[in-house]
Amino acid sequence: MCIFCDIIDHKIPSSVVYEDDEVLAILDISQVTRGHTIVMPKVHTPNVLEADDETVRTVFSAAARIAALLKEKTGASGVNLLNNCGESAGQTVDHLHVHVIPRYGENDAIQIAFNPSEPQDLAEVLQTIKG
Ligand code: 5GP
Ligand code: ZN
Numbered sequence: 001m002c003i004f005c006d007i008i009d010h011k012i013p014s015s016v017v018y019e020d021d022e023v024l025a026i027l028d029i030s031q032v033t034r035g036h037t038i039v040m041p042k043v044h045t046p047n048v049l050e051a052d053d054e055t056v057r058t059v060f061s062a063a064a065r066i067a068a069l070l071k072e073k074t075g076a077s078g079v080n081l082l083n084n085c086g087e088s089a090g091q092t093v094d095h096l097h098v099h100v101i102p103r104y105g106e107n108d109a110i111q112i113a114f115n116p117s118e119p120q121d122l123a124e125v126l127q128t129i130k131g
Contacts, residue, residue, distance in 0.1 A: 076102030
């Protein structure tokens with residue numbers, strides 16, 4: 001059973017930010033910042049890699065519109081759009097969703113750090129990806 005499908009079917013209550021025939025956007029139960037919203041397709045698909053192109057377009061397009069809405073209404077100074085795909089990437093609910101997280105400055109609760117890793121040979125990396 002899928003908890004997000006139960007939310008979509010209104011078997012589990014949620015705080016609906018936006019809904020149409022294809023997508024549902026609800027406040028995340030764990031508000032990492034004020035207004036943290038998750039946007040999901042109404043059709044069940046586990047993740048972005050398994051979703052069809054149309055579903056991906058629909059969900060990310062809705063997420064972009066909701067990002068604009070949240071930024072305007074909350075007064076946030078920025079917004080992160082985040083999709084966790086796979087357990088190692090932090091996905092805990094296997095129903096495709098995009099987090100839309102309003103940002104309020106250095107003192108908000110979320111930290112996303114692009115820490116430097118070992119230097120990579122870009123030519124070798126490209127060969128791995130494209131070769
Ligand atoms: P993930 O870790 O898969 O990227 O994100 C799943 C998100 O779903 C988490 O941030 C979690 O707080 C949220 N979540 C899990 N169960 C519920 C629920 O029943 N209601 C709502 N509104 N959010 C949920
Ligand atoms: Zn589902």
